[in-house]
Amino acid sequence: MNQRDTIELVARREFTEGFRSRAWRAATAIQMLVVAGIAIVSIVTSGGSGIHTRHLAIAGPQATAIAAKARAEAKGYGIKLEVEDATSAAVAREKVADEDADAALGPRGLTTGKDPDASLVALLQTAARTVRGEAKLRAAGLSPAQARAALEPPPLPTVEITTGEGEGGTGLAYIGALLLYVALISFGYSIASSVVTEKSSRVVEVILSAIRPVQLLAGKLIGVGLLGLLQIAAVAAIGLVIAVPGGAISLPSSTPETVVLVLVYFVLGYVFYGGLFAAAASLVSRQEDTQSTTGPILIVLIASYLATNAALGNPSGGLATVGTFLPPMAPMVVPGRAAQGELPAGELIVSLLLMLVAIVVVIVVAARIYNRSVLRFGTPMKLREAVKLAVQRG
Numbered sequence: 001m002n003q004r005d006t007i008e009l010v011a012r013r014e015f016t017e018g019f020r021s022r023a024w025r026a027a028t029a030i031q032m033l034v035v036a037g038i039a040i041v042s043i044v045t046s047g048g049s050g051i052h053t054r055h056l057a058i059a060g061p062q063a064t065a066i067a068a069k070a071r072a073e074a075k076g077y078g079i080k081l082e083v084e085d086a087t088s089a090a091v092a093r094e095k096v097a098d099e100d101a102d103a104a105l106g107p108r109g110l111t112t113g114k115d116p117d118a119s120l121v122a123l124l125q126t127a128a129r130t131v132r133g134e135a136k137l138r139a140a141g142l143s144p145a146q147a148r149a150a151l152e153p154p155p156l157p158t159v160e161i162t163t164g165e166g167e168g169g170t171g172l173a174y175i176g177a178l179l180l181y182v183a184l185i186s187f188g189y190s191i192a193s194s195v196v197t198e199k200s201s202r203v204v205e206v207i208l209s210a211i212r213p214v215q216l217l218a219g220k221l222i223g224v225g226l227l228g229l230l231q232i233a234a235v236a237a238i239g240l241v242i243a244v245p246g247g248a249i250s251l252p253s254s255t256p257e258t259v260v261l262v263l264v265y266f267v268l269g270y271v272f273y274g275g276l277f278a279a280a281a282s283l284v285s286r287q288e289d290t291q292s293t294t295g296p297i298l299i300v301l302i303a304s305y306l307a308t309n310a311a312l313g314n315p316s317g318g319l320a321t322v323g324t325f326l327p328p329m330a331p332m333v334v335p336g337r338a339a340q341g342e343l344p345a346g347e348l349i350v351s352l353l354l355m356l357v358a359i360v361v362v363i364v365v366a367a368r369i370y371n372r373s374v375l376r377f378g379t380p381m382k383l384r385e386a387v388k389l390a391v392q393r394g
Contacts, residue, residue, distance in 0.1 A: 006211050010219020011226070014194070018227045027186070028231050032238045039242040053080045054120045055101045057092035062131070063105035070127035077123045173312050173336035175239075176262050179232060180332050181305040183266060185298070187228040188273045192281035192294050194220060195370075200285055213371040221274050228270055229263065258339040268355045269331025272362055273301060279366035282373045300328050308332040315342035324351045327358035 018024050058067045067083045074081040086092035089106030096104045096111050102120060104111040110124055138144060198204040207216060280293040308329055311320035315337045323329035324337065330351050337343040 003215060006215045007219045007222065010211070010216055011222035014220050014223025015226050018190070018224060019230075024227065024231075028234055031182075031231070031235045035235050035239040036242055039239050051075070051078055051080050052117075052119075053082060054103070054117060056081055056083050056120075056124075057086045057095040057101040057104040058083060059086045059089040059092045059104070059106045062107065063092075065131045066105055066124065066128045069131055070123050073127060074123060077119045079117075079119055079123060081120075081123070173258075173315070173339040174309070176258060176335045176339060177305070177308050177312060177332040179236065180262065180266055180269060180335070181301070181308075183228050183232055184269055184273050184301060184331065186231075187224055187270060188277040188297070188301070189294070190224050190227075191220060191274045192277040192290055193287065194224070195278055195281035196284060196287050196290055199282070200287065214367045217275075217278055217367060217370050220278065221271060225267065225270050225274065229266065232262075232266060258335055261335040261338050265331040265334055265355075268352075268359060271359050272327055272331070272355070273297065275359070275362045275366035279369040282370045304329040305332060308336065312336045312340070315340045321347065324348075325354055327355050330355055 056067060056070070058064055064085070067081075071081045071083065084095070084101065086095060086104070089104070089108060092101070092104035092106055093111045095101040096113050099113065102113065102117060103124065105124065110121070110128075112121065134144070137146070198207065204216075276297045277294055280297060281290055283293045284290055304323075304326075307319065307323060311317065311323045311329075311333055314320060320333060320337055320342070323333035324343070324347050334343065334348065334351055338348075
């Protein structure tokens with residue numbers, strides 16, 4: 001069996017065991033439920049299209065005319081106006097007092113409750129001015145069509161200028177960064193846990209009697225990484241399927257590029273951090289000792305995520321630019337900047353090259369540490385010893 005077949009066999013084993021694991025399925029299901037819940041809450045609280053229903057009680061012919069005009073213009077104010085014809089002005093006002101109506105129109109004018117909806121009041125006042133203006137113009141001799149034309153001229157022509165991706169791009173940027181951060185932590189620890197489990201149970205001795213340590217490490221990274229991609233795809237899909245049709249979010253024009261970069265930088269970031277987690281885990285023989293060696297990596301990852309959140313607030317600023325070129329931050333910063341339309345092609349190319357160089361360095365160092373420490377048992381190895389292992393030749 002050649003090296004490629006060996007790595008593929010290990011990767012298939014890691015993927016199959018992980019997919020069958022109740023823990024992985026439960027974690028994926030929980031994340032999907034959380035994302036679905038957030039999307040549903042966003043739809044419900046935002047009211048979907050943002051249209052709010054308001055109830056109006058009217059009495060008298062003038063109120064009827066004002067209500068008709070208001071209903072025609074209500075959508076522009078974000079209102080769906082429901083009109084009820086009361087038997088008298090007193091009955092209409094009573095409905096407001098009983099909170100059966102948001103406002104009442106009668107011969108004496110407009111009646112509202114405490115803290116009225118400003119949009120509803122503006123709508124009714126505008127409609128009243130239009131109706132009264134039309135009446136005066138008709139009294140002056142203009143026809144109804146001429147009166148309407150004078151009071152309701154055509155709107156100004158509007159031209160949209162593209163100024164960036166707007167709120168949709170910003171929301172997608174933060175969601176993508178959070179998704180990548182959670183995935184990198186989850187699957188970094190999955191790699192570490194797998195390494196320590198095999199080492200503490202001595203299964204690794206049996207495995208390494210048939211294959212080389214580097215082949216085992218490479219297979220682990222590939223297998224667990226495929227599980228990570230599957231989980232990200234499932235979580236993102238459930239969120240988009242619910243949120244987009246429901247109007248909770250609007251996808252910017254940069255969405256396809258952002259999705260591609262999220263996948264690319266997840267792979268790059270996962271290999272970068274996964275190699276570090278695997279090397280750190282190979283230094284210990286018990287699960288309870290894992291935190292002591294993986295802690296520094298976790299600190300770097302958390303700090304990178306916090307810096308990314310700050311950088312995405314100003315995607316063209318200095319912190320965002322520097323983060324694009326720093327391998328620990330780039331997996332979260334680059335897709336976020338792309339989502340907001342603030343990632344120059346030149347910076348993307350340089351970022352990719354730097355990530356690839358960093359990954360090569362990490363894999364070489366991690367492979368040397370893993371190769372020389374995975375069969376060492378007992379007291380956890382210190383960082384100084386691990387560095388010596390990394391620089392040793394042969």
